[in-house]
Amino acid sequence: MLSMRVCVHGLGYIGMATASLFANNGHDVVGFDTDDRVRSQLKRGEPDVSEDQLESYVRAAIDSGLTISDEPVPAAYHIICVPTPYDKSAGSADLRYVKEASQTVSSLLRPNDVVVLESTVPPSTTATVVAPILSQSGLEPGEDIGLGYVPETMLPGNAITELRSNDRILGGYDSASTAAIKNLYEAVPTGSLNVAPDATTAEFVKLVQNAFRDVNIAYANALALIARDYGVNVRDAIELANSHPRVDILNPGPGVGGHCLPVDPFFLGANSDNTDLIDTARQVNQRMPHYVVDRLAEELGPLDDKTIAILGVAYKGNVDDTRNSPGLEIARTIVGAESEAPSLEPDRQDTTSLRLCDPYVSNSRYDLEPLSDALDGADAAVLATAHDEFADLSPERVGSLLDTRVIFDTLDVLDSEAWTEAGFDLLRI
Ligand SMILES: NC(=O)c1ccc[n+]([C@@H]2O[C@H](COP(=O)([O-])OP(=O)(O)OC[C@H]3O[C@@H](n4cnc5c(N)ncnc54)[C@H](O)[C@@H]3O)[C@@H](O)[C@H]2O)c1
Numbered sequence: 194m195l196s197m198r199v200c201v202h203g204l205g206y207i208g209m210a211t212a213s214l215f216a217n218n219g220h221d222v223v224g225f226d227t228d229d230r231v232r233s234q235l236k237r238g239e240p241d242v243s244e245d246q247l248e249s250y251v252r253a254a255i256d257s258g259l260t261i262s263d264e265p266v267p268a269a270y271h272i273i274c275v276p277t278p279y280d281k282s283a284g285s286a287d288l289r290y291v292k293e294a295s296q297t298v299s300s301l302l303r304p305n306d307v308v309v310l311e312s313t314v315p316p317s318t319t320a321t322v323v324a325p326i327l328s329q330s331g332l333e334p335g336e337d338i339g340l341g342y343v344p345e346t347m348l349p350g351n352a353i354t355e356l357r358s359n360d361r362i363l364g365g366y367d368s369a370s371t372a373a374i375k376n377l378y379e380a381v382p383t384g385s386l387n388v389a390p391d392a393t394t395a396e397f398v399k400l401v402q403n404a405f406r407d408v409n410i411a412y413a414n415a416l417a418l419i420a421r422d423y424g425v426n427v428r429d430a431i432e433l434a435n436s437h438p439r440v441d442i443l444n445p446g447p448g449v450g451g452h453c454l455p456v457d458p459f460f461l462g463a464n465s466d467n468t469d470l471i472d473t474a475r476q477v478n479q480r481m482p483h484y485v486v487d488r489l490a491e492e493l494g495p496l497d498d499k500t501i502a503i504l505g506v507a508y509k510g511n512v513d514d515t516r517n518s519p520g521l522e523i524a525r526t527i528v529g530a531e532s533e534a535p536s537l538e539p540d541r542q543d544t545t546s547l548r549l550c551d552p553y554v555s556n557s558r559y560d561l562e563p564l565s566d567a568l569d570g571a572d573a574a575v576l577a578t579a580h581d582e583f584a585d586l587s588p589e590r591v592g593s594l595l596d597t598r599v600i601f602d603t604l605d606v607l608d609s610e611a612w613t614e615a616g617f618d619l620l621r622i
């Protein structure tokens with residue numbers, strides 16, 4: 194296989210995995226990130242990730258020649274993996290990093306180089322935002338240089354397996370771009386490479402996949418509320434419904450977190466007013482943390498003078514990412530806090546006392562406590578993240594620490610019989 198020089202722009206979760214994928218498969222890869230801290234950590238061979246497999250995959254790449262550079266370099270292929278946050282106040286995708294990285298690439302371009310955008314973006318970004326910036330180089334996408342969109346779909350928590358095996362969508366700016374990008378991605382182990390008619394379709398499909406999951410979870414959450422009105426256990430009902438060959442409903446939970454599912458569906462609305470279903474699903478999912486707090490208050494009475502332990506501030510089990518975390522949103526709702534770090538709100542002393550605990554998260558801003566300190570003397574525990582450590586909790590241990598035997602198992606990870614037998618009021622969604 195011919196080794197090609199690839200420059201990866203942005204070495205966060207996706208960029209470092211992507212750079213490692215190409216480096217571990219014989220390419221000459223240079224990784225660049227604008228953040229000094231990220232570069233220094235990677236140069237030391239210490240990627241900032243909680244997934245063991247991903248960490249050793251990145252370490253292996255660094256050992257086998259992935260170069261972390263303080264400057265971006267000219268390369269046959271530039272891959273852009275920068276953040277695309279959602280700007281809530283503007284109601285649109287913040288494309289500043291994509292624009293910055295495109296400017297940087299533009300200044301390095303030579304004839305026949307190829308640029309690939311991997312960041313999640315609103316449909317038409319490659320054609321209407323990236324292409325005009327690259328043209329400023331004097332080289333035209335589709336004529337002098339290649340350009341296309343290849344979304345990343347690996348699942349946090351199962352990153353390496355999915356990086357290597359998920360099918361990929363590829364949308365080229367023109368057919369020559371598609372062929373050049375195919376050449377690059379076909380030389381590394383991934384699932385099949387499915388060619389979209391154009392880059393806009395590929396961008397659209399990436400968003401469609403995440404919006405589909407968000408809508409499906411919203412359906413499960415909506416069912417949970419309806420099922421309660423009928424005294425039906427929603428998980429039993431969903432399991433039975435899913436025995437039909439054409440029904441596949443996901444699981445209800447305390448809300449949908451992470452920086453993909455709660456954000457990407459909004460990108461579909463960038464240039465469309467026809468997103469009612471998708472917007473409603475978002476609202477259903479956004480209401481779930483509030484529903485959890487309402488149910489807790491139904492059980493305990495006013496929460497003002499109570500101490501509540503929140504078990505889990507990561508957005509899902511066995512990861513350390515707290516972005517859009519349902520656990521944090523539950524905490525904020527309980528104390529009426531606005532800030533990112535609810536337990537540190539200055540005026541919370543007169544309100545409910547919160548204890549936050551998460552064995553995966555090291556962020557000191559959240560004032561996290563070890564499990565036994567969080568539970569000690571609390572009036573209730575809310576299990577908000579399905580970490581393995583929480584699923585393994587024993588009712589005897591938790592019961593000996595809590596003041597009142599109340600636990601809200603929002604993700605249905607505990608053995609309800611064992612906990613009820615141990616005298617717990619076990620709440621479930
Ligand atoms: N994390 C996921 O699970 C996932 C999955 C699929 C797609 N995505 C998408 O991939 C993109 C990257 O996500 P991420 O999770 O890796 O983000 P991240 O925040 O972990 O990393 C992005 C990195 O880009 C760097 N950066 C910013 N501007 C730059 C520039 N101009 N040049 C070079 N580096 C720059 C930042 O310093 C940061 O280290 C986003 O669009 C995201 O939506 C993420």
Ligand SMILES: CC(=O)N[C@@H]1[C@@H](OP(=O)(O)OP(=O)(O)OC[C@H]2O[C@@H](n3ccc(=O)[nH]c3=O)[C@H](O)[C@@H]2O)O[C@H](CO)[C@@H](O)[C@@H]1O
Pocket residue numbers: 313345346347348349402403406410443444445446447448449450451452453454508509510519
């Ligand atoms: C289409 C798809 O699969 N996309 C994945 C997704 O990754 P993710 O980690 O964000 O996805 P999830 O694991 O679904 O978690 C999200 C939240 O939904 C909650 N949840 C989940 C299942 C359920 O039945 N009920 C729930 O309530 C869960 O607790 C958590 O809060 O986006 C990435 C970036 O684009 C993709 O790369 C990746 O492929």
